[in-house]
Structure formats: structure tokens, C-alpha cells
Amino acid sequence: MPKKMTLQIDSHEQMSDKIRRLVLKGQTGAGPGQFVQVEVSAAQDPYLHRPISVHSCGPEHLSLLYRVAGRGTAFLAEKKSGETLRLFGPLGNGFTLTRRSSAVVLAGGIGAAPLLALTQWLRQEGKQVFFYFGGKTKDELFLEDEFRHAANEFMITTDDGTAGFQGFVTQAAEPVIAAHDVAVYACGPEPMLREAARLAHTYRRECYVSMEARMACGVGACLGCVVPTGRDGAYKRVCADGPVFTGEEVFPHEG
Ligand code: FES
Numbered sequence: 001m002p003k004k005m006t007l008q009i010d011s012h013e014q015m016s017d018k019i020r021r022l023v024l025k026g027q028t029g030a031g032p033g034q035f036v037q038v039e040v041s042a043a044q045d046p047y048l049h050r051p052i053s054v055h056s057c058g059p060e061h062l063s064l065l066y067r068v069a070g071r072g073t074a075f076l077a078e079k080k081s082g083e084t085l086r087l088f089g090p091l092g093n094g095f096t097l098t099r100r101s102s103a104v105v106l107a108g109g110i111g112a113a114p115l116l117a118l119t120q121w122l123r124q125e126g127k128q129v130f131f132y133f134g135g136k137t138k139d140e141l142f143l144e145d146e147f148r149h150a151a152n153e154f155m156i157t158t159d160d161g162t163a164g165f166q167g168f169v170t171q172a173a174e175p176v177i178a179a180h181d182v183a184v185y186a187c188g189p190e191p192m193l194r195e196a197a198r199l200a201h202t203y204r205r206e207c208y209v210s211m212e213a214r215m216a217c218g219v220g221a222c223l224g225c226v227v228p229t230g231r232d233g234a235y236k237r238v239c240a241d242g243p244v245f246t247g248e249e250v251f252p253h254e255g
Contacts, residue, residue: 002091002219003088003089004086004087005026005028005086005087005088005089006084006086007024007025008024008025008082008083008084008085009022009023009024009025009080009083010061010081011023012079012081015142015143016142017139018067018068018069019065019067020065020066020067020076020077021063021143022063022065022066022085023063024061024063024085024087025060025061026060026061026062027059028062028089029090030062031054031090031094031095031117031121032054032057032094032095032117032118032121033053033095033117033118033210033243034053034054034089034091034093035051035053035054035089035090035091035092035114035218036051036054036062036064036088036089036090037050037051037088037091037218038064038076038086038087039088040072040073040075048075050066050073051091052065052066053114054114054117055114055116056116056117056120057117065110065143088218091218091219091239091240092239092240092243093242094244095121096208097121097125098127098183098206100127100181100183101181102128102183103122103127103128103130103183104132104176104180104182104183105119105122105129105132105185106169106170106188106196107131107133107134107147107186107187108134108189109134109135109136109188109189111187111189111210112187113187114187114210115131115147115185118185119131119147119150119151120150123150123152128152129150129151130151130152130153130176130180130182131148131151131153131154132154132155132169132172133147133155133157134157134168134172134188135157135159137158137159137162137163138163138164141158157169157172169188169192170192170195170196173199177199177203177205178203181205183205183208184196184199184200184205184247185207185209186207186208186210187209193209193211193247193250196209197251200247201248206246207247207248208244208245208246209245209246209247209250209251210242210243211227211243211244211250212238212243213226213227213238213239213243215238215239217239218239219240220237220239220241223235225237225239226238227242227250228250229250229252230249
């Protein structure tokens with residue numbers, strides 16, 4: 001059950017120009033794929049919460065990775081180690097553990113944030129993980145060594161060829177998806193998720209995509225985060241029904 005928590009900031013690091021990592025001390029019960037609503041300012045004006053996905057989690061810590069992109073996260077970026085932070089969570093459904101022995105994990109830009117916890121969990125459960133981390137350019141990549149260390153196989157891709165394979169993560173991963181009995185997990189821009197779902201459909205693989213949406217309440221009440229699902233276009237709430245959906249749910253294929 002989600003609850004209000006006040007946790008102490010253990011560390012708050014700048015990982016790249018815009019990316020920050022907050023490590024909080026305490027028990028939260030959060031799991032891979034879930035998120036928390038962080039109170040970034042206690043003042044009434046502005047009274048700000050931001051949904052931030054779980055980057056890694058353990059019995060005594062919670063790590064959150066976020067991009068500074070607006071007023072709320074700019075407030076958050078000012079927080080220092082030793083200060084406390086109020087949050088509400090854990091929220092959302094989290095990832096499903098595949099029964100297959102291997103997984104392809106596709107990360108696009110800041111979409112990599114929830115995929116470290118996923119990869120660590122998959123490895124703990126004895127799965128082999130092929131991790132593909134892509135960005136438009138090498139400046140969009142971060143924490144490559146931690147992702148490389150967590151996965152069995154790791155590859156970087158960039159659209160412009162400034163690092164790693166030149167092209168999209170889905171292009172780099174297709175041979176592995178085609179050749180191995182893998183589950184596909186993805187988080188990143190919507191075109192990337194759509195392509196991941198299409199590849200999984202083509203090769204008959206299970207597929208889980210973590211969706212991003214603008215959120216207000218974070219608990220399923222305001223309907224501000226809905227996405228169309230299924231062939232009939234029914235809507236689901238990213239915050240309460242997701243953020244993880246099967247590829248078929250959000251990108252259904254005909255035939
Ligand atoms: Fe309110 Fe999802 S943010 S329903």
C-alpha cells in the first residue's frame with residue numbers, strides 16, 4: 001500500500017548536465033517499475049509533486065534518477081545530502097517477471113532510469129540480460145558503467161554515431177530478439193516503445209513497456225494521464241493501471 005514517507009537524503013549526485021541521482025535512506029517497499037510522488041516544495045505556492053521512477057531499491061535504500069526539466073525538478077535539484085524529503089508511494093504496478101530465461105532490455109535516454117532496478121532484479125532471479133542503451137547522441141547517455149556491470153551483455157547506440165552502434169536500440173537488438181527466446185522490456189520515447197512492441201509481436205516474444213505521461217494526482221483519480229489501449233481505443237491510467245503495460249495492450253497489432 002502506498003504511504004506518506006519522510007526519508008533522509010543519503011546522497012544527491014549530478015550524473016550529467018541534466019541528470020541527478022538521489023539516494024534516500026529507509027524502507028519503502030518499492031519495486032522495479034514503480035514510482036513515487038516526491039514533494040519538491042512544501043510551500044503552498046508552488047505546491048509541487050513530481051512522479052519519479054525507482055532507479056534501484058533495497059531493504060534500506062531507494063534511489064531515484066531524474067532529469068532537471070522545469071520548475072519542480074529545479075527545486076528538487078537544490079536538495080542537499082542530510083536533508084529530508086517527503087514522498088508518497090510506492091505507486092504503479094511495476095514490471096512482471098518473465099518465465100523465460102533471458103531478457104532484452106531497451107533503454108532510450110532518461111527511459112533508462114527504471115531499468116537498472118529491473119536488470120538487477122532479473123539477474124537476481126537467474127535471467128540473462130541483454131541491455132541496449134540508446135540516445136540521440138552520446139551526451140544523452142549516463143551511468144553506462146553501472147548498466148554494463150548489471151547486465152550480461154551491454155551495447156550503446158546513438159542516432160548520430162557519436163558513441164557505439166549508429167542507429168536505434170531496436171535495430172541493434174533485433175538479431176538477439178529474433179534468435180533467442182527472450183522477453184522484451186522497454187522504456188523510452190513512444191516511437192521506440194512502439195517498435196519494441198512490433199518486434200516482439202513479429203517474433204512472438206512477450207513484451208513489457210513502461211509508459212511516460214504527465215501526471216497530476218498519481219493515484220488514478222484525475223484521469224490526467226490516460227493513454228489509449230487495445231483495438232477499441234479504451235483508455236487506461238498510466239499512474240494506476242501502469243506505468244508498465246504489455247506491448248499488445250498499448251500498441252495492438254492487427255492480424
Ligand atoms: Fe491522475 Fe493518473 S495522474 S489519474
